[in-house]
Amino acid sequence: SQQGEEDPQALSIQEGENATMNCSYKTxxxxxxxxxxxxxRGLVHLILIRSxxxxxxxxxxxVTLDTSKKSSSLLxxxxxxADTASYFCATDAGGSNDYKLSFGAGTTVTVRA
Amino acid sequence: xxxxxxxPKYLFRKEGQNVTLSCEQNLNHDAMYWYRQDPxxxxxxxxxxxxxxxxxxxxxxxxxxxxxxxxxSFPLTVTSAQKNPTAFYLCASSIGAGRINQxxxxxxxxxxxxx
Numbered sequence: 338s339q340q341g342e343e344d345p346q347a348l349s350i351q352e353g354e355n356a357t358m359n360c361s362y363k364t365x366x367x368x369x370x371x372x373x374x375x376x377x378r379g380l381v382h383l384i385l386i387r388s389x390x391x392x393x394x395x396x397x398x399x400v401t402l403d404t405s406k407k408s409s410s411l412l413x414x415x416x417x418x419a420d421t422a423s424y425f426c427a428t429d430a431g432g433s434n435d436y437k438l439s440f441g442a443g444t445t446v447t448v449r450a
Numbered sequence: 451x452x453x454x455x456x457x458p459k460y461l462f463r464k465e466g467q468n469v470t471l472s473c474e475q476n477l478n479h480d481a482m483y484w485y486r487q488d489p490x491x492x493x494x495x496x497x498x499x500x501x502x503x504x505x506x507x508x509x510x511x512x513x514x515x516x517x518x519x520x521x522x523s524f525p526l527t528v529t530s531a532q533k534n535p536t537a538f539y540l541c542a543s544s545i546g547a548g549r550i551n552q553x554x555x556x557x558x559x560x561x562x563x564x565x
Binding site: 341367368370377378379380381382385387425427429435436437438439440441442443 | 454456481483485490491492493495498500508540542544546550551552553554555556557558559561
């Protein structure tokens with residue numbers, strides 16, 4: 338079952354602008370992960386944030402996590418055409434030793450040159 | 451280079467036919483997963499395996515079967531019982547072995563269509 342839900346479903350921005358997308362989930366988690374998928378390809382892991390962390394950075398990516406609101410955001414700064422892709426959040430089941438992840442439906446980002 | 455290899459890239463199934471999708475990894479990961487992705491949607495878990503010779507059903511296992519006889523291989527069979535098999539199938543792996551908070555590594559998928 339899908340636990341994470343991304344918002345918006347689609348986003349179109351100009352190159353150089355920032356892109357922000359949000360993820361909400363329903364139950365407690367150990368960690369939340371963000372993945373990117375280029376058209377017709379597999380998913381690529383971007384960043385993992387643990388439930389006791391509030392913010393994490395990786396290059397032009399910034400992820401926040403608010404466990405009280407059960408939500409996360411992914412910010413891509415200074416976007417490039419190569420950032421055009423679908424972005425998915427994924428959550429595990431908190432308190433479990435299970436490795437399963439539940440993925441949301443994704444946000445499709447288009448970066449216009 | 452370590453990674454996950456899925457084959458074939460494209461596959462066509464006839465009515466009443468079983469087809470098998472291959473997934474091989476050389477990352478020495480214990481856990482492996484099969485997902486189905488329909489257009490414009492997220493990933494739905496079909497089956498997963500946390501260790502060799504063991505696997506569990508995911509959210510949409512009906513019409514599918516798997517085996518895990520070797521650590522590096524996790525083939526998925528789409529049986530004739532799966533009435534709507536047209537989709538993009540993704541295989542993934544993670545370290546497993548009791549270590550949560552690990553990312554999953556994905557192959558490049560197999561696109562299955564009905565003839």
